[in-house]
Structures are given as C-alpha cells and as structure tokens.
Amino acid sequence: MNLPAIKAIYFNEMRRTGNTLLQSIASPVISTALYFVVFGAAIGSRIQNIDNVPYGVFIVPGLMMLSLLTQSISNASFGIFFPKFTGTIYEIMSAPISYLEIVIGFVGAAATKSFIIGTIILITANFFVDLEIAHPFWMMAFFILTCISFSLFGFIIGLWADNFEKLQLIPLLVITPLVFLGGSFYSVDMLPEFWQKVTLFNPVLYLISGFRWSFFEVSDVSVGISLLMILAFLAACLGMVWWMFKTGYKLKN
C-alpha cells in the first residue's frame, strides 16, 4: 500500500475544499434553513403528522439525503474531472500508485466532505425541530454508506465526463428528480396506487426509506431491502470503477 500517496491525494482534495470553506459550510446550512422555513414552518404547519411524526421532523432524513447525494456526486466528480481538465492528471497516472489507492484518496476525501456537510445539516435541523434518533448505529451506517457509494458514483461521472456539461448532466437530470420523487418530502403511501408502484423502481426511495427508519422506525419499504439496495449500488459502482481503470478508460491511450 502506498500510504503516503493516499494521504497526499486525500489531503490535497481536502485542502481544495478548505480554500472554499465558507461556501462549503454556509451553503448547506443556508439551504437547510430555507427548507425548514418553507416546508417545516410555513407549509408543514398545515400538514398533518405522517405516521405520528410531525412533518417538519419527517423531512429531516430526506433533506439530509438530498444534500448527501448531490454533494457527494458533485465533489467527487469535480475532484477527478478537474485534474483531467487541466492535464495535471499526468502526475497521478505516472505515480507508483494503484487504482485502488487513487480511488481511496479521491473518494475518501469526497465522502468525508459529504459526511461533514450531512453532520452540519443534522445540527442545523436540531435548531428547528426536536430530533430523536431511534437507531443511531443504523443511522450512521446508512449515512456513511451513502457518502461512500455516491462519492464513488460521482467519481465515475468525473472519469466519464469530458466536458463541464456532462459533469452537470447526471446530477441535474437524474439525481435531483430521483431524490425529489423518492419520498424525501413525503411518504410513498400518500401517492395514488399506480405511482406507488412506479416509485418502487426508484432506487433512491430505498435509501431514504431506510435512513428514515433509523430515525423514526417508519419506512416505505423494509429496512433489509434498503440496506441490500445500497450495498448493491456500492458494489455496482466498485465494479464500474474497476472496469474503467482496467481498460484505462479515457485515462490512457
């Protein structure tokens, strides 16, 4: 294991965020606060409890997931896209470092950032509502697994993208709709029956459902399936990255 190399990449990535610290921390805090003002206080007060959970509290896990997914993807994709774009990737590709080590460095840093942002959101939420977490261990497990697997997914997008447009494409066109339609702000059984079936094809639903269960013990689908889905997603991403590196995909001529 080339530990110094992993550390070099990891801390280099972390420092890159450090340079934009205010933006990294302020934006999740502000957007969370806005969601609480709009959905929690203004609209939420007119919405009845969902499964005995007040609406303002109910949306916390979904809100966290929304940020975790978008932040993980954008951080990780940008992290690997940027050196490709500037050409500085030559150094990494000529270094005595394995693909696994490269992935650990980049994805580790992106996942860490997402974890920090998620924690900030959780703390911010605490100022607005009373939060009790029923299963802290499972909450952490879903939290961390989400950070890692979606950072990995972002890393894949960063490897694949060869222009800024493509970099934005998937988060914008795929992830955001999936999160909004995955029950971040509602329970699936509030939908008409037909749409409930359709929603089951949305992988993000399982993520949010499992995460929400760890908070309130209420879920749309069973927790085991949620866990399985996220592990399957993680495995798929790992396989994809492995394939990309093995074939030198867009990295080597």
Add this chain to the structure above:
Amino acid sequence: MTKTTTVADPVISVKELSKTYKGGHQALKNINLDIQKGEILALLGPNGAGKTTLISTICGLVQPSAGSVTVGGYDIINDYKKTRGMIGLVPQELTLGAFDKVWNTIRFSRGLFGKSADESYLEKLLTDLSLIDKKNSLLMTLSGGMKRRVLIAKALAHEPDILFLDEPTAGVDVELRKDMWAIVEDLRQSGVTIILTTHYIEEAEEIADRVGVINAGELLLLEDKKVLMQKLGKKQLRIELREPCTTIPALLEKYDLLLSEDGLNLVYSYDTRSDDRTGITSLLTAINESGLVLKDIHTSQSSLEDIFIGLVNPLDSQESSSSASGATAP
C-alpha cells in the same frame, strides 16, 4: 564514454516497442533502446516524431501496443510501482493547477510518489531552482519559465534516479535555457540519468552524451554525441568559376576538391568543429595563385534534416544539403 552497451546493465531497456494509437496512427515502430545509468540522452526529432509517446510509454501514461520496457531491471507493467518510483517526469506542456501554492504542489508530488515528507529536501530543491522566494505563491501568478521550474521541482520532489524532460527549453529564453542546462548538469553530477527531448541540435550538442534521432516513430540513429556532431559539422564550400577548367590545378590537389562536370564549380568539404583551421583562407589564396578566377562562393551545412533524409534515403543526401550562408565577392 565510448562503447557503453554491455558494460553494465542498462537502467532503461526498451525492446521492440511499438505503439499504435486508437485512431490507427502508429506513433512508435519497433523501438530498441538501452539507456545507461548516469548518462544524458537527448532525443531529437521533428514535431510528431513520437518523442513524447516514447517517454509517456516508459512513464506509464501510454499503454504499449507491443514490446516491453524495463526500468532498473523491472518491467514497467508488472512492476509498475517499482519502476515509476524511480522516475520523475517533466511534461512538455505547462500543466499545473492554478490555485495551488508552489510549496503545496511539490509536497503533493513527493507524497504521491510514496515518499514521506522531508521539508529540508524540498526547501533545498526550491533554492536550487531559484524558486524559494516563490514558495507561497499561487501557481497562476508565476511566469512561464517559473512554471517550467516548478514542474522540474515536482518531478524531482521524490528524489528520482531517472529524469525525463520533455522539451524543457521550448519557449524558454536564452538566459533560462542556460540555467536549465546548468540544472541538468548538476543533476548528472549527482548521478541522475536524464532523458530529454528537443528540436534543437545545439541543445543536444550542449548537454547530451548520446543523441537519438527519431522520425515518424522510428529510432533512426543512436550515437555518441561527438560522432554525430562530426557528421553534422561538415560544411561544403562551392566555388563558382568565371571560366570552366578541365582539371584541378596541381596547386589545389591537397584540398581534395571535387570538380563539377561543366568545370564551373569546385566543391571543398571541411569541418567547422575541428580544432584545426578550416583551410578556407589558404584554399582561396591557392586558387588565386593558380590563376583561376572566382565568380561566386557558397557554403552549405548538413542540417538535422539532411541527416534524416540521409538516413531514410542515403542516395539523396548529397543533393539536398541546404544552403546555409550566401554568396560573397564576385
């Protein structure tokens, strides 16, 4: 440095290396090349010759299509960690992140190549490269020449045994070019093997021990610098006569002149690089004494291109020498 092969194991050994890019362009054709420890090898060749491709392949940036490369006895694919750790690469383009600081970027490079932090070594490196006062500057605020030196610092940050410099002096002013040569010489003194690419024959002449000439993906020649320079150093003086002469006068015999068929031109070959005199003055005096009347004189020098052409098609080489300097007195 004369016969270097087989004296010691080469530090880099390229065997039957070929590279065909995806589009179908063959950038390297069956390259065989041994590089000895501690030598400075200059790779000369025109644009698109395959110099960067060759370097990139050895450094692991380009996957070879056929053949093998060993560095320090290790295969570049199977033992890539070992081989890459020995190598530092300064790329042709000025590829640097804009928002990083000089100090951070060289620390990053050192770590990336598996070395633990060593502040004093890096400080010394920056001092040697006259970058120490730019230590905390953002990369985007540096001039092109400084960026080039930062790239060298990055390549040397992990104390490599082998340094690749891909056109280190492209777009660099005379002053900095001299600096660069001095840096290379210092590195050689410390035992680093250096491979550099260049378009300039003078550059190869100034610093290399051996010169390889690449054209269209083929290594046309690999020769001790001195030998090559002798070939390049040949100049020809063509003397146009006002009246044709049928035989070369006895007075001029010792100059080995060639007489053209029409008898109007005499050709004298000489070596500008020999320590002896060129013999032009005495030749001209002798011509005068022999009663021949000069109409014009031309000199021409074999250039790198001539060598290429000579190598590809030896029969043409005589004809194609380009005229390097013009005419004088009638």
